[in-house]
Amino acid sequence: DSEHVFCWIMQELSKSHAGMPSIDELTLTLRELAARIAxxxxxxxxxxxxxxxxxHASTHLWYIERRHPxxxxxxxxxxxxxxxxxxxxxxxxxxxxVTAPLTSNEVWTPFAPGELKVFVDGVAVG
Numbered sequence: 001d002s003e004h005v006f007c008w009i010m011q012e013l014s015k016s017h018a019g020m021p022s023i024d025e026l027t028l029t030l031r032e033l034a035a036r037i038a039x040x041x042x043x044x045x046x047x048x049x050x051x052x053x054x055x056h057a058s059t060h061l062w063y064i065e066r067r068h069p070x071x072x073x074x075x076x077x078x079x080x081x082x083x084x085x086x087x088x089x090x091x092x093x094x095x096x097x098v099t100a101p102l103t104s105n106e107v108w109t110p111f112a113p114g115e116l117k118v119f120v121d122g123v124a125v126g
Contacts, residue, residue: 053119055097057111067093073103093122
């Protein structure tokens, strides 16, 4: 049950860190915890501190980073496109993490099984 696992993760994080750890410290801890979770089965997760987003793939996860210049994106399952340039500024950056690519005209990057990625300010940093 995912709720049980998230409670366990939060418990382990509080035992490992007295306060809010750095992004690098939290990444190391989450890598260790993800490896322990993997012995019990499939579990993809996203976790955010407000400063960073951690994404772990047991099975299928994909991501894309979008930044200026933004373009049109065509949805993969609908005859619809979105002009991101009309809804963003030149300084915007965003990372999107999904279980299957959402658009057909963009390059999505797959996670390797067991991979943990960290995103800060819309960019994969680890």
